[in-house]
Amino acid sequence: MKKTPHASPAAAAFVLAAALLGAAAPAVARDNPVDPVSNPDKLDYRDVEARRPDFKEPFLRDGVVSRPERFREIKPGITQAQVLAVLGQALKQQRGALGTEWDYHFKFQMPQSANYLVCQYKVVFDDSQAVRSAVWRRRQCLDLLPR
Template identity: 90%
Template sequence: MKKTPHASPTVAAFALAAALLGAATHVAARDNPVDPVSNPDKLDYRDVEARRPDFKEPFLRDGIVSRPEHFREIKPGINQAQVLAVLGQALRQQRGALGTEWDYQFKFQMPQSANYLVCQYKVVFDDGQTVRSAAWRRRQCLDLIPH
């Protein structure tokens, strides 16, 4: 009997993964349910989109390293200058359904870890340019803020 060479299961799995990655030219993070605790007004956040050549980048979304206790100072009624003093310049400013929105990305060190979590934060101002509300995109980020 003549033996036929077969690829090992590891090689076959690798080949299948490579084929699937080659076919996938676009990945988007669209599976983000609105959290009624961290984002009760259902504010819209920008997703990160990556195309195959971008996969070599170490991080597609990065943030400014910050301390969670600073966010206790962001309360309804404070003005834009006060927000700037606490959080710094926003990454993006635009008009939203509830007023002017300032978008931020912050990076927090995880408790008892050397790892970081990048969090999206939005401050919404009323027409008088005072804070109407502020919201985190994900509850994991809200949970890092001391109350």
């Protein structure tokens, strides 16, 4: 007669605790973060989704390296041609709730660091194609701009 191995009481307790913790883990929120300072109109940004084969890529979202002082030139009332001259071609253009939206991804070097932060930036134009507003997805990006 063959003996069946039994798990130790400690291993059984570990498996039970892991199962209970897994069941009680909170769901991951997929909502767009809204920051009243950097994005007061609650404009929407597209998230990046990764599936297992995509993990081999070094970055899922990358941006053009930029100097933060350039963004002082983007003000309400300037034209699309002026925005193009300062920021270049938008990554994406679409119609949004407040008008035509141009989406950009920029990469800023972090202060006192060799690391970079990729920032999403949106310029919104009114019906006359003048800038209505320009907003950052996250406040960390707004905070990198010189005052």
